[in-house]
Amino acid sequence: MGVTLDLSRGATATATPVKPNLCGLTRAELAQALVEAEVVRPEKAKMRASQLWRWIHHYGVTDFAAMTDVAKEMRASLDDAFSLARPEIVERQVSRDGTRKWLIRTAPGIEIETVYIPDVGRSGALCVSSQVGCTLNCTFCHTGTQALVRNLTAAEIVAQVQVARDDLGEWPSPKEDRRLSNIVFMGMGEPLYNLDNVAAAVDIIADGEGIAISRRRITVSTSGVVPELQPLGERCQTMLAISLHATNDALRDKLVPLNKKYPIAELMAGIRAYPGLANTKRVTFEYVMLKGVNDSPAEAKALVQLLKGLPAKINLIPFNPWPGSPYECSDWKTIEAFAAILNRGGYASPIRTPRGRDILAACGQLKSESEKLRASARRKAAQAQREAD
Numbered sequence: 001m002g003v004t005l006d007l008s009r010g011a012t013a014t015a016t017p018v019k020p021n022l023c024g025l026t027r028a029e030l031a032q033a034l035v036e037a038e039v040v041r042p043e044k045a046k047m048r049a050s051q052l053w054r055w056i057h058h059y060g061v062t063d064f065a066a067m068t069d070v071a072k073e074m075r076a077s078l079d080d081a082f083s084l085a086r087p088e089i090v091e092r093q094v095s096r097d098g099t100r101k102w103l104i105r106t107a108p109g110i111e112i113e114t115v116y117i118p119d120v121g122r123s124g125a126l127c128v129s130s131q132v133g134c135t136l137n138c139t140f141c142h143t144g145t146q147a148l149v150r151n152l153t154a155a156e157i158v159a160q161v162q163v164a165r166d167d168l169g170e171w172p173s174p175k176e177d178r179r180l181s182n183i184v185f186m187g188m189g190e191p192l193y194n195l196d197n198v199a200a201a202v203d204i205i206a207d208g209e210g211i212a213i214s215r216r217r218i219t220v221s222t223s224g225v226v227p228e229l230q231p232l233g234e235r236c237q238t239m240l241a242i243s244l245h246a247t248n249d250a251l252r253d254k255l256v257p258l259n260k261k262y263p264i265a266e267l268m269a270g271i272r273a274y275p276g277l278a279n280t281k282r283v284t285f286e287y288v289m290l291k292g293v294n295d296s297p298a299e300a301k302a303l304v305q306l307l308k309g310l311p312a313k314i315n316l317i318p319f320n321p322w323p324g325s326p327y328e329c330s331d332w333k334t335i336e337a338f339a340a341i342l343n344r345g346g347y348a349s350p351i352r353t354p355r356g357r358d359i360l361a362a363c364g365q366l367k368s369e370s371e372k373l374r375a376s377a378r379r380k381a382a383q384a385q386r387e388a389d
């Protein structure tokens with residue numbers, strides 16, 4: 001059992017025992033935790049874990065007292081040994097267009113941004129983060145300017161879905177008419193550098209007796225970590241999105257430096273071998289529109305050539321600028337002309353409408369912006385305090 005020290009100013013240094021949280025465990029881990037804490041006998045572990053699973057992941061309860069078909073004494077022992085608490089929500093914002101953003105703190109220095117975008121996917125998509133920061137330095141991405149803090153645990157990935165479900169009032173898991181219908185791993189970080197935890201989180205989120213968002217409605221986006229594509233397909237069976245952004249190695253080396261390690265030809269071969277790829281399972285290619293950099297008609301034609309024979313759709317993402325960013329977004333007309341060429345080449349190429357810009361929730365803007373805003377709010381508060389003194 002872990003112990004944390006409360007070192008906040010003025011507090012006497014008292015040790016607060018932290019009870020292990022059950023909300024982010026896989027089925028097997030849950031059964032094991034119950035046995036290890038001697039709350040449940042080994043022969044009953046699987047049955048008990050299934051019972052708790054429904055309460056945690058189908059009903060979304062955060063209190064053992066709500067588990068009405070569990071005996072009172074058992075609920076008390078569970079409560080003594082474990083927690084079902086959600087992490088702290090540091091900030092919650094709702095955009096004029098209905099986009100919601102949460103900043104979730106799971107541990108000191110571990111702040112995770114999660115964005116809910118209505119009217120995307122079947123009815124609404126949750127954009128989750130897989131790391132705090134990123135080791136890759138794509139030159140158009142604000143997350144890429146931040147060092148990696150660490151990989152998120154499976155529990156921290158699942159917690160993002162649970163927090164969103166709480167806020168959307170979506171417990172118990174509805175069978176139809178869901179507001180949160182899709183999950184995209186397009187927040188902070190490179191999910192294929194954290195595949196073990198992403199795979200465990202997908203197992204939990206997709207479980208039919210819980211949150212029950214099917215693997216076909218979960219999309220993992222990667223900048224192109226080729227050796228992990230096959231393991232991703234085999235372990236997760238999720239939809240695949242590739243952040244392509246350029247059709248030749250010289251340019252992609254600059255935009256997505258990982259391309260130097262896994263150039264376009266290798267990436268395309270990896271995608272073509274993605275397990276389960278068929279017409280029903282299209283690969284999404286993401287292409288950020290950068291003015292005068294990658295947005296010419298010749299590049300649109302090259303893109304059609306590159307994807308020939310692949311069941312694919314291309315998401316054109318208008319570049320979201322951030323302070324000091326070295327690029328500008330392509331003009332709307334240029335984006336439309338680019339899309340028209342792709343369409344003529346046989347590829348659906350929706351232009352992604354920027355959402356939640358007023359709350360800095362757009363692609364590639366996560367975390368650092370709100371951190372900056374909070375720093376500036378703290379400075380203003382300190383200034384006001386000084387003036388009041």
Ligand code: SAH
Binds near residue numbers: 190243286364
């Ligand atoms: N690391 C993974 C997933 C997170 S990035 C990846 O790169 O695919 C999610 C998407 O946001 C990627 O397609 C990325 O290229 C895009 N993106 C990053 N910064 C952006 C920006 N400033 N404007 C528009 N899209 C951006």
Ligand code: SF4
Binds near residue numbers: 137141142223
């Ligand atoms: Fe990392 Fe993706 Fe941003 Fe590249 S685009 S720096 S891989 S989060």
